[in-house]
């Protein structure tokens with residue numbers, strides 16, 4: 260049945276897809292980009308590594324001290340109160356050049372090379388110094404406080420495997436093995452625009468009936484956090500020609516996101532335009548917020564027609580668009596990480612479809628609980644801004660009493676799955 264006919268039937272002629280099926284269909288359709296490029300470490304953040312990186316050196320490069328103290332032969336301090344002769348010092352970056360002989364010790368700082376002859380470091384707090392004599396309060400534990408060369412990465416180890424979505428720690432690992440540039444997958448280019456005659460850009464005065472376009476800012480933020488290249492195409496009026504033109508232009512990118520115009524209203528043209536210019540994968544998902552979501556392809560671009568309601572646009576992005584973009588970028592997406600927590604207040608819900616309520620993690624008697632935000636309307640963006648998690652209430656769930664356990668998905672969670 261055509262989209263027009265489905266809309267005429269109220270958009271309820273075919274059942275909306277369960278969320279898991281919608282996600283599975285999207286992930287099965289989207290192929291990772293194949294082009295590879297070389298970038299420096301600053302540019303590599305949140306890009307997907309294309310080739311393995313081997314450690315060409317040991318990290319750390321030398322056996323070094325974990326403490327400020329004294330380096331010595333562990334067997335020399337078998338008894339408490341033993342004193343040794345101080346023969347020199349080893350600073351980080353300025354090693355002691357000589358050999359530590361029997362009965363001798365060297366003053367050493369954290370990170371400094373453990374001098375030849377010594378095998379143990381005793382921390383400063385357990386010593387007393389008198390001129391060139393250092394007395395040790397306790398017997399040494401041979402090998403204590405010494406970090407062996409290569410304990411982090413040994414020369415020849417694979418430091419990072421391909422398919423990683425590079426994190427700040429990964430940039431540090433690359434720097435630690437002395438790699439200034441890496442081969443990464445081409446970054447997906449994602450275009451987005453808002454539709455709606457009521458929308459005014461921020462900075463302009465509102466006439467009666469108008470509202471500011473907030474969706475382009477939430478999308479900008481969520482896309483930026485993902486590290487993809489973004490193209491903001493602004494506001495497109497509710498006219499078929501303007502929408503067709505915007506979609507054609509946007510479809511040069513790897514993915515296109517629109518918000519608004521995805522429902523069954525008389526000015527909702529997005530799904531019809533998708534059907535005309537490309538292919539509709541599916542339209543309508545059995546979730547609230549987010550039911551009107553449309554997915555498909557226009558030319559080379561994956562298209563996501565997100566609902567206009569500000570909360571709906573964000574929730575559909577997190578549940579369906581983000582995993583798709585991570586896949587497109589070449590990494591394995593992390594499916595929403597879930598935890599089970601009691602709710603502080605009762606939740607009203609009709610069984611039958613999945614509902615995402617906004618919540619806040621709070622301290623409770625035994626650990627944590629989740630507190631649902633008071634007003635759960637799809638237009639109440641403050642519910643997202645004040646929340647730090649979604650409460651995922653499955654289709655079988657009905658009313659929930661205070662104290663009962665619910666599934667919680669924190670906003671802060673890994674976007675890619677390294678397992």
Ligand SMILES: Nc1nc2c(c(=O)[nH]1)N[C@H]1C(S)=C(S)[C@@H](COP(=O)(O)OP(=O)(O)OC[C@H]3O[C@@H](n4cnc5c(N)ncnc54)[C@H](O)[C@@H]3O)O[C@H]1N2
Nearest residue numbers: 453455471472473474519520521522527550566567568571
């Ligand atoms: N008869 C029906 N009406 C509606 C249904 C339905 O099934 N039958 N679904 C409702 C649901 S659920 C949603 S969600 C909305 C989504 O509709 P659209 O995607 O067509 O979105 P619009 O109608 O264009 O806008 C909805 C709402 O959001 C505001 N909006 C739109 N864009 C922005 C923006 N960029 N920044 C801020 N706010 C925006 C817009 O003014 C509307 O208030 O449809 C329901 N209706």
Ligand code: MOO
Nearest residue numbers: 548549550571637
């Ligand atoms: O799905 Mo609408 O997104 O419930 O508000």
